[in-house]
Amino acid sequence: MNFDFSDDQKMLKEQVKRFLEDKSSLDKVRKILEGDADYDEALWKGLCELGVAGAAIPEEYGGLGLSALELCVVAEELGRAVAPVPFSSSIYLAAEAIRMFGSEEQKHAWLPKLASGELIGTLAAAEGIQAPTPRNLKVTYKNGKLSGEKLPVADGNIAGLAIVLCDVDGSAGLALVDLSAENVTRESVATIDPTRGHARINFNDTPAELLGDPSEGWSNYCRVESGAAVLFGFEQVGGAEAAMNMAKDYALDRYAFGRQIGSYQAIKHKIADMYVKLELARSNCYYGAMVLSEDAHDLELAAATSRVAATEAYRFAAQESIQVHGGIGFTWEANPQFHYRRSKLLALALGSAARWKERLVAELERINAA
Amino acid sequence: MDFNDTPEEAKFRSEVRSWLEANAKPKDPSKARAGRSTKSEQERLERAREWQAKKAEAGYAAITWPKEYGGLGGSSIHSVIYSQEESHFDVPGGFYEIGLGMCIPTMLAWATEEQKQRYVKPALVGDEIWCQLFSEPSAGSDVAGLRTKCERDGDDWIINGQKVWTSGAHFCDYGIIVTRSDPNVPKHKGLTFFFIDMKSPGIEVRPIRQITGEANFNEVFFTDVRVPDSQRLGDVGQGWKVALTTLMNERLAIGQGSGVDHAELLQLARDTELETGPAIKDASVREHLADWYVQSQGLKYTKFRTLTALSKGQQPGPESSIGKIVSGPKMQDLAGFGMDMQGQGGILHDGELSPLNAAFQNQWFGGAGYRIAGGTDEILRNIVSEQVLGLPQDIRVDKTVPYNELPRGK
Numbered sequence: 001m002n003f004d005f006s007d008d009q010k011m012l013k014e015q016v017k018r019f020l021e022d023k024s025s026l027d028k029v030r031k032i033l034e035g036d037a038d039y040d041e042a043l044w045k046g047l048c049e050l051g052v053a054g055a056a057i058p059e060e061y062g063g064l065g066l067s068a069l070e071l072c073v074v075a076e077e078l079g080r081a082v083a084p085v086p087f088s089s090s091i092y093l094a095a096e097a098i099r100m101f102g103s104e105e106q107k108h109a110w111l112p113k114l115a116s117g118e119l120i121g122t123l124a125a126a127e128g129i130q131a132p133t134p135r136n137l138k139v140t141y142k143n144g145k146l147s148g149e150k151l152p153v154a155d156g157n158i159a160g161l162a163i164v165l166c167d168v169d170g171s172a173g174l175a176l177v178d179l180s181a182e183n184v185t186r187e188s189v190a191t192i193d194p195t196r197g198h199a200r201i202n203f204n205d206t207p208a209e210l211l212g213d214p215s216e217g218w219s220n221y222c223r224v225e226s227g228a229a230v231l232f233g234f235e236q237v238g239g240a241e242a243a244m245n246m247a248k249d250y251a252l253d254r255y256a257f258g259r260q261i262g263s264y265q266a267i268k269h270k271i272a273d274m275y276v277k278l279e280l281a282r283s284n285c286y287y288g289a290m291v292l293s294e295d296a297h298d299l300e301l302a303a304a305t306s307r308v309a310a311t312e313a314y315r316f317a318a319q320e321s322i323q324v325h326g327g328i329g330f331t332w333e334a335n336p337q338f339h340y341r342r343s344k345l346l347a348l349a350l351g352s353a354a355r356w357k358e359r360l361v362a363e364l365e366r367i368n369a370a
Numbered sequence: 371m372d373f374n375d376t377p378e379e380a381k382f383r384s385e386v387r388s389w390l391e392a393n394a395k396p397k398d399p400s401k402a403r404a405g406r407s408t409k410s411e412q413e414r415l416e417r418a419r420e421w422q423a424k425k426a427e428a429g430y431a432a433i434t435w436p437k438e439y440g441g442l443g444g445s446s447i448h449s450v451i452y453s454q455e456e457s458h459f460d461v462p463g464g465f466y467e468i469g470l471g472m473c474i475p476t477m478l479a480w481a482t483e484e485q486k487q488r489y490v491k492p493a494l495v496g497d498e499i500w501c502q503l504f505s506e507p508s509a510g511s512d513v514a515g516l517r518t519k520c521e522r523d524g525d526d527w528i529i530n531g532q533k534v535w536t537s538g539a540h541f542c543d544y545g546i547i548v549t550r551s552d553p554n555v556p557k558h559k560g561l562t563f564f565f566i567d568m569k570s571p572g573i574e575v576r577p578i579r580q581i582t583g584e585a586n587f588n589e590v591f592f593t594d595v596r597v598p599d600s601q602r603l604g605d606v607g608q609g610w611k612v613a614l615t616t617l618m619n620e621r622l623a624i625g626q627g628s629g630v631d632h633a634e635l636l637q638l639a640r641d642t643e644l645e646t647g648p649a650i651k652d653a654s655v656r657e658h659l660a661d662w663y664v665q666s667q668g669l670k671y672t673k674f675r676t677l678t679a680l681s682k683g684q685q686p687g688p689e690s691s692i693g694k695i696v697s698g699p700k701m702q703d704l705a706g707f708g709m710d711m712q713g714q715g716g717i718l719h720d721g722e723l724s725p726l727n728a729a730f731q732n733q734w735f736g737g738a739g740y741r742i743a744g745g746t747d748e749i750l751r752n753i754v755s756e757q758v759l760g761l762p763q764d765i766r767v768d769k770t771v772p773y774n775e776l777p778r779g780k
Contacts, residue, residue, distance in 0.1 A: 001372075001379075001681045002371060002373075002681070004675065004678045005371070248759055248761065251761060259765060260762050262755075263761070263762040263763065265748070268759075269748070269755065271759060271761065272752075272755040275759060276692045279689045279692050280669070281668070283669075283670075284664065284671060286371070287671045290371040290372075308660060308664045309664045312664075358660075360660045364632075364659070368633070
């Protein structure tokens with residue numbers, strides 16, 4: 001039984017952790033929250049210089065050729081730091097989609113730039129509040145042109161490349177769009193978490209090319225989502241642990257009725273529950289990581305399980321951390337808000353927990369029918 | 371990452387498997403949930419005794435104990451491997467777990483060499499069964515608040531009082547007991563620990579009927595029970611320290627609840643029609659199913675993390691402490707939800723009329739007890755928050771006050 005990350009992977013994790021503690025304190029994250037920038041450009045450059053963006057991209061396309069496990073440990077630390085960088089959009093989504101479904105030409109054209117970080121990629125799926133399905137997509141691809149509106153698109157204002165879920169002849173497909181091309185208009189939109197910029201993007205006969213076989217567009221999209229669900233899961237685990245520790249530290253420092261509030265069971269049991277949910281999430285995410293790194297057949301189920309557990313762990317820790325802080329936790333100047341914002345953003349980023357629970361049960365039904 | 375054994379573990383597993391194949395019958399999956407055994411307790415005990423003797427002869431009865439006391443001198447991972455393999459076989463259980471899991475380890479830590487030579491082997495081979503006498507009607511979570519008293523009388527001690535929740539007291543030969551020797555000092559300081567002969571005059575065992583209708587536990591009454599001072603474990607007044615040795619082993623000895631889980635709930639949902647259509651199509655059913663699946667998998671992989679640490683010869687991390695906090699309420703809630711799905715039919719509690727031999731109903735009752743036994747949900751949260759997360763203890767009003775000045779209820 002060796003259900004743990006390797007020493008090298010733990011070393012990488014420690015390295016990223018120290019880097020983020022140094023370069024991305026919550027005071028720094030606050031600057032993004034309060035400013036106009038969509039991300040922390042210097043931090044992103046620094047991370048890319050560490051090589052983490054290209055960690056799982058094969059060496060022939062300019063990456064380090066490591067595995068998804070390396071991405072998982074990086075993700076956990078990005079989540080812990082609530083880092084304001086486009087790592088998830090560019091790597092878990094865009095680069096992974098191209099790595100898995102791109103043609104040789106597409107891979108050579110785009111992966112080296114994504115690996116070095118000189119180009120930011122994203123995946124555009126949502127079209128407002130209607131859940132995207134293979135049948136309701138309004139963004140349409142036809143004869144090398146893409147038209148329609150995507151909203152919200154994570155990092156849509158800073159990305160140079162988008163993978164777009166779109167209608168192709170009546171079913172879902174993936175299109176690859178150079179966002180510097182003509183006929184793309186985009187603008188930043190207000191979101192619950194301004195530390196991660198989002199945009200509205202309009203395509204109007206924008207030049208585009210298909211990514212992967214359009215007849216398998218929806219299942220390819222689901223595969224990209226499943227991989228990303230595990231990685232987002234690690235971000236959520238990192239975030240949940242940080243939120244829990246924030247609550248714990250406050251419960252040790254704050255006195256009420258003559259004693260530390262952490263000595264009251266109403267508070268300490270709440271924090272114990274954060275820990276329980278966190279460990280369930282971590283264990284499920286470990287399994288998700290293992291399956292993802294082996295590209296094993298039960299990825300969809302393992303990813304949904306990781307996703308549901310991690311979403312719940314972060315939701316609870318972030319929300320109850322504010323409660324443990326009391327009034328100060330509701331102020332702009334206090335830090336619990338970072339996790340409250342980020343936890344909900346991550347919970348919605350690939351569709352809500354309810355959607356993933358449905359996916360989980362559908363997989364259980366499928367597997368147990370056999 | 372992988373789930374494979376090391377070569378040494380694989381070798382041990384294959385030895386264990388061959389031995390089990392030669393000595394036991396594989397489980398019959400069609401009888402996996404046959405309900406309660408129809409055999410009498412005496413018959414089950416005889417069968418368990420035979421099996422225990424066989425296991426002891428092969429060295430598998432106490433894998434982690436030193437060889438000089440009949441163990442195998444193995445590590446925790448060997449013990450886990452044995453349990454994993456044994457779980458595929460139809461072997462009797464339910465009589466020796468507490469004795470070998472809690473009582474004898476306490477003896478090994480505190481008894482004299484002569485006593486160890488006398489008591490360990492008969493327990494190991496199944497000739498003598500042990501029970502644990504800690505809880506009292508007025509001392510559950512706060513077990514150090516116990517009232518059963520012991521008084522010195524020459525070379526003996528005289529014990530008077532009452533213990534409760536004692537599994538197997540009616541068929542046990544020996545027991546370990548913690549008693550109050552000095553009520554004039556704070557409660558943890560006035561305890562003294564003994565092992566006793568359960569056939570001593572003055573001991574009366576009465577079964578307690580639980581809400582399940584079964585009687586798996588007993589109350590044990592002590593009236594002027596005489597115990598030689600030579601059977602004291604630890605110094606006079608040091609009983610709490612000895613008791614901690616026993617309690618450290620408690621969570622290991624109390625088995626994981628088996629029974630209905632997400633797979634049975636999925637099957638029930640497929641078999642059951644609600645007013646709105648098949649239960650499996652119901653959004654609320656699907657959401658609950660997902661939640662419990664996630665919890666089950668989370669517990670399973672948490673255990674794998676623990677095993678990984680054991681396999682590497684490391685101390686498991688604190689994550690292993692979450693098991694019962696999650697599995698207790700899940701057991702109860704999942705069973706209750708399954709009954710809800712059965713609608714008015716869920717009212718039935720009948721091995722023939724209720725689905726799966728009434729496994730949902732049985733577990734709904736049993737879960738209420740599982741959340742209390744061996745550390746309540748609340749005590750376990752105290753343990754996690756204090757020992758894992760380093761949060762302060764609650765303000766204690768009983769730590770420095772003499773026991774006999776503490777306020778007490780009825």
